[in-house]
Amino acid sequence: MSRQGGGSAIGVGVSDTIPGPYKDALGRPLLSNSKIDPTVFIDDDNQAYMYWGNPGLDYVRLNKDMISYSGGINAVSVSNTNFQALLPRKHPLRHQPVRHRARTYRGIVMDTQDAPFTNHPAIITYKGGDYFFYHNGALPGGSGYQRSIAVEKFGYGPNSAIPNMRITAAGAPQIGALDPYFRVEAGTIAFSSGLMTVKGVDFGAARPASVNLRVAGGENRAKVELRLGARRGR
Numbered sequence: 162m163s164r165q166g167g168g169s170a171i172g173v174g175v176s177d178t179i180p181g182p183y184k185d186a187l188g189r190p191l192l193s194n195s196k197i198d199p200t201v202f203i204d205d206d207n208q209a210y211m212y213w214g215n216p217g218l219d220y221v222r223l224n225k226d227m228i229s230y231s232g233g234i235n236a237v238s239v240s241n242t243n244f245q246a247l248l249p250r251k252h253p254l255r256h257q258p259v260r261h262r263a264r265t266y267r268g269i270v271m272d273t274q275d276a277p278f279t280n281h282p283a284i285i286t287y288k289g290g291d292y293f294f295y296h297n298g299a300l301p302g303g304s305g306y307q308r309s310i311a312v313e314k315f316g317y318g319p320n321s322a323i324p325n326m327r328i329t330a331a332g333a334p335q336i337g338a339l340d341p342y343f344r345v346e347a348g349t350i351a352f353s354s355g356l357m358t359v360k361g362v363d364f365g366a367a368r369p370a371s372v373n374l375r376v377a378g379g380e381n382r383a384k385v386e387l388r389l390g391a392r393r394g395r
Contacts, residue, residue, distance in 0.1 A: 168195045171213060173228045186228045192221075194234075198281065201227075212237075267322065271295060274328045277305040284323075290314055292333055293326055338363035356392055 170190035174183035192213070199213040201223070209223040211230065218237040221230040271280055271293070280295040293315055296308040303309060314333040318324050339345070339362045376385055388394040 168193070169197050169215070170194075171196060171199050171211075175228070191228065191230075192234075269325060270323050271326045271328070276328055277303075277308055279305075288336060290333075290336065291316065295328075297328055299328075299330070335361045337361075341369065 170193040172189075173186040173191050175186040176183040195215065196213045196219065197215045199211050201209060201211050203209045209227060210220050211223050212218060212220040219234050220237065221234055222232050223230050271282065273280075276297040276299075280297070283294045285292050285294070291314065293313045295311055295313075297311050298304050298308055299311070300307075300309040311328065312333045313326050313329060315324055315326055339359065341362050341364060372387055374385060
C-alpha cells in the first residue's frame with residue numbers, strides 16, 4: 162500500500178470471509194521499509210513466514226497471530242531484481258528459500274518477451290495439472306501497468322526443475338465441460354466488444370429454450386446478440 166507522505170509499506174487486513182470487507186488489523190504498517198508484494202508461506206512444521214520484494218528479497222518469521230513477527234528482517238541473495246516472492250509448494254526443498262536452506266540460482270522461469278517488466282507469477286496444482294499464472298499487457302491498451310491475467314499449463318522437468326515458459330495467446334487447455342445450467346460469473350471481463358465464443362459446453366440430453374444474461378454496457382448503444390453455430394447463425 163502507499164504511505165501517507167510517500168513511499169510504500171506492507172499492512173495487514175483482516176476479515177471473516179475472503180470477499181471481505183477487510184479492516185486494518187494494526188492501525189499502522191507491519192513493515193514500512195518501502196518494500197511491496199508480500200507472500201505468506203506456512204512451512205511443513207506450521208511455522209509461517211512472510212516474504213516480500215522491491216528490489217531484493219527479504220523475509221520475517223511470523224508469530225501465531227499472523228499480524229506480528231519475531232526477530233529481524235532476513236535478506237535472501239537473489240541474482241536479479243525481485244518484486245514478488247513466488248513460493249511453489251510442490252517441491253519445497255528445491256524451489257523454496259524457507260528458513261536458512263541453501264539457495265541455488267536455477268535460471269529464469271519466464272522471460273519478459275515484450276511483456277510488462279514484471280509478471281507477478283503464481284503456481285498452483287489443480288485436478289492433477291500444474292499451472293503458471295502471470296500477467297501481461299496483451300489486451301488493447303495494455304502496458305507495464307495496464308495488465309491482464311494469463312495462465313500456462315506446464316510440467317516439471319528432471320529433478321523437479323521448473324521449465325522456462327513462453328507467453329502464449331492460447332493459454333492453458335480446457336480441462337472440463339462448461340455447465341450452462343449454473344450461473345457463470347464473468348463480472349471482471351474487459352474489452353468484450355466484437356465476437357466472443359463459448360466452447361466445451363455440455364447441454365446434456367435436453368435442448369435449452371432460453372438464455373439469461375446479466376450485463377452492463379459502457380455506451381448507450383451497447384447490445385448483446387446471441388447466435389447459434391456461426392457468427393451469422395440463427
